[in-house]
Amino acid sequence: MLVLAYYKKWNEINIISYLFTVLFFGTWLVIKVILNEQDPYQGALFFGTLFYLLFFAMNIVHAFHMDRKFGVFEIIILSSNTFLYYAACMSIFNFFGYGDFKGIYTGLMSIFNLVFALTLYRNQNIDKILRYLLIGFGIAFLSLVAPVQFHGNYITLFWAAEFVLLYWLSDKSGLPMLKIFSFSVLFIALLSLCVDWSGYYSNNPAEVLPIILNKAFLTGAFVLTAVYSNILLMRYSNKESIFKGFSAKIYSSILSIVLAIFLSLVIYLLYFRATS
DSSP: HHHHHHOOOOOOHHHHHHHHHHHHHHHHIIIIIIITTTTHHHHHHHHHHHHHHHHHHHHHHHHOOOOSSSOOHHHHHHHHHHHHHHHHHHHHHHTOGGGHHHHHHHHHHHHHHHHHHHHTTTTSOOOOOHHHHHHHHHHHHHHHHHHHHHHHHHHHHHHHHHHHHHHHHHHHHHHHHHHHHHHHHHHHHHHHHHHHHHHHHHHSSOOOOSSSSSSHHHHHHHHHHHHHHOOOOOOOOHHHEEEEEEEHHHHHHHHHHHHHHHHHHHHHHHHHHHHH
């Protein structure tokens, strides 16, 4: 598939092989490894890494040999490939008692993307959107190292980082569709945060937990930081509209309301933990 994508410029091969690989590997990983907690997690890590590198390489090949620009669909493929690989490996570490490696692994993901971004930065044949995306991935993973190492809820953390990344990338690339995806990812991150809070505080009612250095508080603080960072990005960009028919002022107000509501929830839960 990689060879055909290289010589024939058939983007459909990239899409079809990616979708079926995610389907087959993801089903096997969940049913045979995670749910049954069986031993072949080493093989799962090996093949997960192999598939990630394969489709990462296919996207690089696509950027070199396709005449059209790196568009929204290519960004979705590369982003989902990165997210699914990260989620799979973190799940394996979590289920098989290798939690101490999660921060190191997150740092390695940051280094990998930043090194590739630096390598491709001076190549004029590479679309600048791909370079910005890799830089964004590197910065996002770097920001996740500390909260992940302190046992934060890595899925929610990744959604929050992806929310800011997509908005920043939309500003850099001029693709307004990415702002819509960014807003959707924010909704998923907030929903995931509520689920994390519900599970964490309801399952540990009598357990003595650190007031601040617990994963529920750290995850909430990271999400709030992501929302505030997005508000700052909007202020610095000085654009009147997010996309056609939706003003930046309204979107900024929505984000400010979300920030206020969830900041209140974080403070309330902190008080609830301190007085329980």
